[in-house]
Amino acid sequence: MGAIYLLTLRQLTGRWRLLILTVLAALPVIITALVVRSPEAPSVSDFESFVFSTLLAGSISPLVVLAIAAAAFANEIEDRTLANLTLSPLPRSRIVVPKLLAAITIAGPPVAISALLTGHLAFLGDVRATLAVTASALVGVALYSAAFTWLGLVSSQAIGIGLLYIVLWEGFFSGFVDGVRLLSIRHYSIALMHGLDPRRFAGGHHLGFGVTIALSAIVFCGFVWLSVRRLRRMDVP
Amino acid sequence: MSRSTAPPMSGVTRSAASDPRTTSASGLAPVIRVDGVSRWFGSVVAVSDVTFDVSPGITGLLGPNGAGKTTLLRMITGLAAVSSGTITVFGEPVRDNPPLYRRIGVMSEHEAVYGFLTGRDFVRMMGRLRGVEDLDAAVDRAIDFVDLADAQHRPMKTYSRGMRQRMRLAATLVHDPELLILDEPLNGADPRQRVHFQSLLRKLAAEGRTIVISSHILEEVELLADTVLLIVNGKLAASGGFRAIRAALDERPYHVRVVCDAPRELASAVVMLDSVDAVNIDPDGAIVVLSRNVRDLQIELPRLAQAAAIRLRRVEPLDDSLESVFGYLVER
Numbered sequence: 001m002g003a004i005y006l007l008t009l010r011q012l013t014g015r016w017r018l019l020i021l022t023v024l025a026a027l028p029v030i031i032t033a034l035v036v037r038s039p040e041a042p043s044v045s046d047f048e049s050f051v052f053s054t055l056l057a058g059s060i061s062p063l064v065v066l067a068i069a070a071a072a073f074a075n076e077i078e079d080r081t082l083a084n085l086t087l088s089p090l091p092r093s094r095i096v097v098p099k100l101l102a103a104i105t106i107a108g109p110p111v112a113i114s115a116l117l118t119g120h121l122a123f124l125g126d127v128r129a130t131l132a133v134t135a136s137a138l139v140g141v142a143l144y145s146a147a148f149t150w151l152g153l154v155s156s157q158a159i160g161i162g163l164l165y166i167v168l169w170e171g172f173f174s175g176f177v178d179g180v181r182l183l184s185i186r187h188y189s190i191a192l193m194h195g196l197d198p199r200r201f202a203g204g205h206h207l208g209f210g211v212t213i214a215l216s217a218i219v220f221c222g223f224v225w226l227s228v229r230r231l232r233r234m235d236v237p
Numbered sequence: 238m239s240r241s242t243a244p245p246m247s248g249v250t251r252s253a254a255s256d257p258r259t260t261s262a263s264g265l266a267p268v269i270r271v272d273g274v275s276r277w278f279g280s281v282v283a284v285s286d287v288t289f290d291v292s293p294g295i296t297g298l299l300g301p302n303g304a305g306k307t308t309l310l311r312m313i314t315g316l317a318a319v320s321s322g323t324i325t326v327f328g329e330p331v332r333d334n335p336p337l338y339r340r341i342g343v344m345s346e347h348e349a350v351y352g353f354l355t356g357r358d359f360v361r362m363m364g365r366l367r368g369v370e371d372l373d374a375a376v377d378r379a380i381d382f383v384d385l386a387d388a389q390h391r392p393m394k395t396y397s398r399g400m401r402q403r404m405r406l407a408a409t410l411v412h413d414p415e416l417l418i419l420d421e422p423l424n425g426a427d428p429r430q431r432v433h434f435q436s437l438l439r440k441l442a443a444e445g446r447t448i449v450i451s452s453h454i455l456e457e458v459e460l461l462a463d464t465v466l467l468i469v470n471g472k473l474a475a476s477g478g479f480r481a482i483r484a485a486l487d488e489r490p491y492h493v494r495v496v497c498d499a500p501r502e503l504a505s506a507v508v509m510l511d512s513v514d515a516v517n518i519d520p521d522g523a524i525v526v527l528s529r530n531v532r533d534l535q536i537e538l539p540r541l542a543q544a545a546a547i548r549l550r551r552v553e554p555l556d557d558s559l560e561s562v563f564g565y566l567v568e569r
Contacts, residue, residue: 002365003362003365003366004366007351007362010351010353011351079349080345080347080349081349081350081351083316083343083345083347083349084349084351084363084366084408085366086316087314087315087316087338087341087343088335088338088363088366088367089335089336089337089338089339089367089368090335090366091335092335232333233318233333235311235316235317235318236311236316236317237347
């Protein structure tokens with residue numbers, strides 16, 4: 001597993017990709033810094049809705065993860081090196097899991113640092129609220145990574161489909177259709193944030209903490225299972 | 238090979254009448270058994286009802302580009318699914334059977350490597366993935382075998398095509414597989430590299446391994462393979478010893494175009510030769526000779542021209558492409 005993990009880390013850490021991730025991850029921090037300095041500071045609820053829910057959990061986090069996780073398999077399929085891995089006597093799960101972990105390893109820090117700094121600036125050093133924002137962002141990274149790693153395995157248009165998913169599903173439908181939040185990673189992140197610091201993030205109509213934990217686990221394991229299944233059944237170029 | 242569903246061809250092994258469950262000629266179970274395998278992509282049939290066995294030694298999978306060789310090899314290695322039929326390797330289904338890859342080494346047609354890795358790191362990683370014990374010794378052995386010890390610490394993106402192929406062979410061999418499947422391994426290699434590669438493969442076969450090598454170059458397979466599987470248009474056109482297939486090819490009629498300064502005189506003389514079946518004169522004045530014995534014609538034609546004081550300007554085969562050779566075999 002270690003060999004595939006290290007190989008994937010090297011494959012996914014191109015200079016341009018890291019630069020784009022850094023710029024994207026810096027956006028919420030910059031916006032928060034500007035907002036908190038303005039004379040009319042928004043309420044926690046407004047701030048949560050715009051910066052945490054829409055920007056961080058609904059846009060920046062999935063975009064950063066899409067750029068990394070979709071490439072974990074898609075690059076190897078495109079340059080036809082995937083056969084080097086699939087022609088080894090490893091159970092397919094031992095190919096999928098290290099690739100997924102590598103994607104989380106690369107996408108996690110920029111999103112986590114972004115969430116940490118954003119939370120710190122927004123809540124003036126409130127440790128619990130900052131940690132709640134950071135932890136929920138990291139869970140979002142893990143869930144998006146599992147979804148986009150699978151997407152990179154099933155489609156050669158993973159980036160395009162991923163963008164549509166982020167804009168339409170996470171951005172549009174999950175904001176208007178109540179039932180969609182049951183299958184929205186953005187809403188899992190926000191619900192976790194509420195669950196981890198109910199004092200700061202009070203109110204609003206969110207999934208329960210326990211339900212969110214259970215749904216997150218199901219979604220994560222589900223996409224890992226789908227990826228393993230896909231790798232077992234696909235024609236490897 | 239003990240069986241195939243190739244169409245009847247005199248002098249070349251055909252196995253349509255053989256029992257698909259028989260063992261190989263040596264009495265041992267075949268290493269690879271392909272039984273009624275087809276593969277189609279939408280309405281395109283890439284491989285059609287192919288049946289054969291492969292036993293230890295070098296087996297050449299020969300066919301023109303686009304014949305279905307790579308699709309067939311990808312199914313044999315488990316990289317692609319069959320649409321119908323069965324494939325077993327060492328008696329086990331190969332698809333979705335990762336443990337079997339401990340015994341198989343595959344070098345695909347594509348030269349895809351991780352360019353940022355050094356040759357040694359690449360071979361080492363392949364060894365790790367295949368669970369090789371005493372990894373460093375195995376890596377040293379594999380790299381020494383392909384004679385690339387001097388270049389092993391360079392990134393693979395700096396390698397020439399031939400070097401890359403040899404390092405890929407080292408990675409294919411690092412876990413000491415019993416079965417080697419090599420898809421067009423000599424593609425892009427220069428003549429010196431070809432000779433080196435061929436000697437490596439012979440050495441491996443002499444160690445008792447089963448090697449399947451695909452190629453679209455007749456002479457390449459002739460130099461290497463003990464037995465040949467001829468694939469044309471997704472079907473097994475012929476199978477057997479190379480000599481039998483070569484003999485069948487030698488009986489094939491060839492058209493030879495001759496340009497000279499006295500075509501009518503030469504035509505009337507050439508038509509009398511035993512090696513010539515027919516002679517035509519083109520509108521542009523060239524002679525087209527139909528011969529079933531080109532070797533004799535090659536000797537007799539210059540002698541005849543010299544005796545008649547006719548100057549030969551050009552002698553060229555009209556249908557010496559591999560496709561026409563395969564086409565002839567299929568039509569027989």
